[in-house]
Amino acid sequence: MNRIDGGSAPVSTLSRRNLLKAGVGAIALAAASPLALLPRPARAVAPISTLTFTELPRIYDQTHHVADGYKADVVLRWGDKVTADAPAFDPAAQTADSQSKQAGYNNDHMAYFPLPMGSQNSERGILAINNEYPDFQIMFPGLITSEDDAGKAVSKDQADIGLASVGLTIVEVEKKDGAWRVVEGSPLARRITGFTEFAISGPAAGHDLMKTSEDPTGTKVIGTSTNCAGGHTPWGTVLSCEEWSVSFFGGDPAKTQTREALERIGMASEDYYGLARFYDRFNVEKEPNELNRFQWVVEVDPYDASAAPVKRTALGRFGHEGAAVALNKDGRAVVYMGDDDYFEYIYRFVSTNAFNPADRAANLKLLDEGVLSVAKLNADGTLQWMPLVQGTGPLTAENGFPDQATVLINARAAADRLGATKMDRPEDMEVSPVTGRVYAVMTKNKKRKPEQVDAANPRAANLWGQIVELIPPGSGAEADHAADNFTWSLLVLAGDTAKPEIKASFHPETTANGWFATPDNIAMDPKGRLWIATDGQNDFGIADGVFAMDVEGPGRGLSRALFACPTGAEATGPFFTPDGKTMFLSVQHPGEDSESVAKLSTTWPDFAPNGLPRPAVVAITRIDGGEIGG
Template sequence: MQLFLDNDDFPSNPSQQTAFNELLATQLSRRTVLKTGVVGSTMAFFGLNCAAQAVAQTTDTKSLATMSFKGVEASTGDKIIVPEGYSYQVISRWGDPLFANSPKWKGDATEDSAAQALQVGDNHDGMTFFPIDGKADEGLLVRNHEYINPAYIFPKGVEVAGEGWNADWVKKSQRAQGVSVVHIRLDNGKKWQSVLDSRYNRSINAHDTEMVIVGPAAGEDLMKTHADPTGTVVYGTFGNCGNGFTPWNTYLTCEENVTDYFGTTKEGVKADMHMQRYGVSSKASDGDYRWELFDKRFDVVEEPNEWNRHGWIVEIDPFDPQSKPKKLTALGHFKHENAAFAVSNDGHVVIYMGDDQRSEYIYKFVSKNKYDANNQAANRDLLNEGTLYVAQFLDGATKGDLKGEGKWIALTLDTVGVDGKKLAEHFKTQGELLVKTRQAADLVGATPMDRPEWVAVHPQTKEVYVTLTNNSDRGSDKERKGMGGVKHPGVDDANPRVKNPYGQIVRWNEQDTDAAALSFTWDVYLLVGNPSIHPEGNLMAGTANMTSKNLFNSPDGLAFDKDGRIWIQTDGNFSNTGAYEGMGNNQMLVAVPQTGSTEGEIRRFMVGPSGCEITGITFTPDQKFVFVNIQHPGEYGKHPRAPKEVNPQDQPLAFSQWPMGDNEDTENSGGRPRAATVVIWRDDGGIVGA
């Protein structure tokens, strides 16, 4: 099992719908029979190379991506590891100047909220490089700042909700989260620098930034507050996880664990069913925040609707600093991980999304109007209107295929749910339905998944891939009760894991390769694991593309480059012991999921420092530079090597000093670990990864 827990490990879904892992067990059993004629063998499936299997039907083999770099070894050190022939630079760390008048980072966390408003935010996550005038050496780096680590962002003596806690520390926390826009430039072809006097630089944070609510839920009663009786204006974005972008040069930031920030100072409050379904506390908020003590917006008694106004995808125009970001209610209200863009065969915009909590769902949005490549200004409101769908995965046994089948179910008032009633009998308006997206998805029989993370679309085949990061427990009587009755399989021949500590990557092909199709076929691209060590059996033996050279767990970030290489980032257990032996720190890997010269091989491209997550990925247009984020280096509580007797506020560098000392970074002032962006390039000037 994982050696740590987070709130996403606890489900809030009472659905009785068949869970994905049951379908997976059925699929694995059928594949075993079809491929070997032997019932009960796990070896046959795990030995199959999915890249040589289903993808071959759709891949254009005329131009196959390649990988020439030598994979790096696992590492438990406190610095970045990249392949031979590659170099990197650490840029734009938490606390670095955002503007020409920004104060220099002190290193002891004594900066107040006013200083943080002028500095780069914390815990970098999703990210996009927007080139200026098509340049590969100058652009806007737009980046999420997901959350804060209280032990590092507050100085010694300040305890959340305790000694020294005040309104300004709350405000500092709020200003360290959200989105930053940073103008960067490659100087003399050697070093990336922030252009601090640029008009584009901007902090879009949880405290200061006014946003507009658009789409069907705008103006709904559930969106109205004392401060905003119209239900159309909201301040702030936070819990920003993955991201997306559009061809009309806007950035999509995804609000994920927003429920952690809400609570109340009142006693005896009972959460209603809507709050329970989303996991909103009727007591104090998460111990890392406690914003409700000094900001009544976050008290669910003072402002019972404020939390409904967060948990959306937000569209930002990085090239217009005066523009107001838009909360896109047509794309649903849940714990958004990222947003993957596609265009249907007839020109409608499609956005794929995952709800990152155990036993939640996968969604897609299809725009009402069509994309116009010749008039980008006309596309600015495309994400305001459309239809939201939720995925139902089926096993496809009727056709005897190796692939499963699936369908997309529209979340509209006219849709008939599994109870035989139209959703209009449960929701008064489409706006209310979208505020309660999870409940609507429950009613139509969506398939519970193992924590859907990032979604990515293959640029040539149009296959869609999703990381399902892990599932801490399934199959036990206690688990079934805790899930509110959701069915989970126990141990069986094809799925002999009660716990899924490793995760998997699933993919699907839309019917007729049309992103707006209502049906699809699916299979498992990769069931992640360790071929030599497992607490409940040697699951992965015989697997061609999982070896001791590329072990990893908990796939999270996911992206394709233009050539079709898939980049896999991890956010998992980095203990390097037991079931995780040989995996080392979190990492980034590269694969080519198609037939050809690489035959589905997976290579480790990068390893991060102690305690970090590798996340966020974006490329320059010529693919000669890749930007990656290092989130929460040195994070306590998630690693057995962290010294338990140490209070991180007293000794913040006891577990990690990164980025100080890594690649000549000497500006950490001896203070504390810092989230940062790393830019990587080939020494010979070639395409990264190729």
């Protein structure tokens, strides 16, 4: 979002002698941030990296760029038709009704689901795409000159368009003659928006803290917002993460009886999108419980256009970004999640029941019952998962947690009580399909002071981010994702390797074009290589984009650039087809660095006269039809 080693032991426990015994060799270590990275070999007997593409040089201009031998085709843009009755896009004549039938704004996470369901078809399937937030200063020419003025300037109609522009866009796509396109008129196509009714399930459903004047049952809610990263399940659903829904609310928390809870979830008194002016439910002074019904993980069935989306409360409520699903060796579903804010936490959910490949209906309820835990990363390289279970340790009625629903609704406060490790803005997470190791992105934390650094977050005023490797007992299909204790390691410390003061750490063969900063979304390809999409490199005057690296073998930590975004944009939601020959990618908020529509930095991807920049999904393929990365 745009705001607000080869061994199994973690680096912090590995001496140089042990590394040599393991065949790893000498490593370059920053004094405050040791990493298990591979050296330049004395004699090359094999390629260092499995990634064989020619790296993209650094470039930052009005359009996108991709490495030689690749192409990036635009598949779907903001405003394109989704449903059969959608009108053609007309930026000068927008309505909430038309936007609810067209592709939403600021596409983020996405997932590809092969057709038919259960197949490995890599040339026809469904794309489920998150739409995070509106950019009113770009969407509505002449409205405002700064996005900070949006809440005061928008009309009711424009606010409604904003609500219709967020949520999810679901379309059917196919590859023909080497190019991807949307299948028009597909019965699977639909929009899920800020006006869609959602079911509430799990332990918090029906709880008093979930009840409002509009929904006295506490079991349904209108809308979703700020859907950032997410995940996908083995039973063929998408998990969409509500991240900073607080920005859709207004009112003064100090004037409510739930001030402490509202402030802990991040509520401020600003009415950022103006919704509190038009809807009482978005004003915390009038409906203090409404915000409790947001910032959850949403589950959507892309194969059934009639299925209601569900907010899964067993997964906890916080600033969700990332919901990586693994099947444990005993069949239980495990979901790894990040809370994208300063000094927030890494979470894990383990289902009570096991996945049943012969019973999809039962699988659709797996995420309603289980145990949510929060991570404590110790300096000795061990990791402890601490259950967020009412009655355990300090999570008692005396401390403000009378039941499990209250624990889940106030997951951040419960994690505070347990003493979890405060991280540098945990964002996306992914599980290696090869090793079972889990990769967690910390995008940055400018607020961390020198006295607050720790082994997992080793830099103060961290503007660059890092990637943490969580290592369960066992490996591959035998990895025990439900174990109470893991180990952990730092994969890379991001930033400009030419500036020693930053203390960045990559593989020593990483080039001046290959290092990255502010990692955000990640993906694993079928070979278990990590692909990193960045958000914030613009702050350093360089393009955000996509980088790839091996996480095993001699190329571990060697990053290479594949794709660069146009000005003002970030890369989000990379996702591979099963054959590894297509990477779908979102280009979010192009031109967001513009002062106004009158002074646009780009009108990507159309570059039409008097046109607007349009967030879009691109399909990256090799010109020769081979696997992405080589």
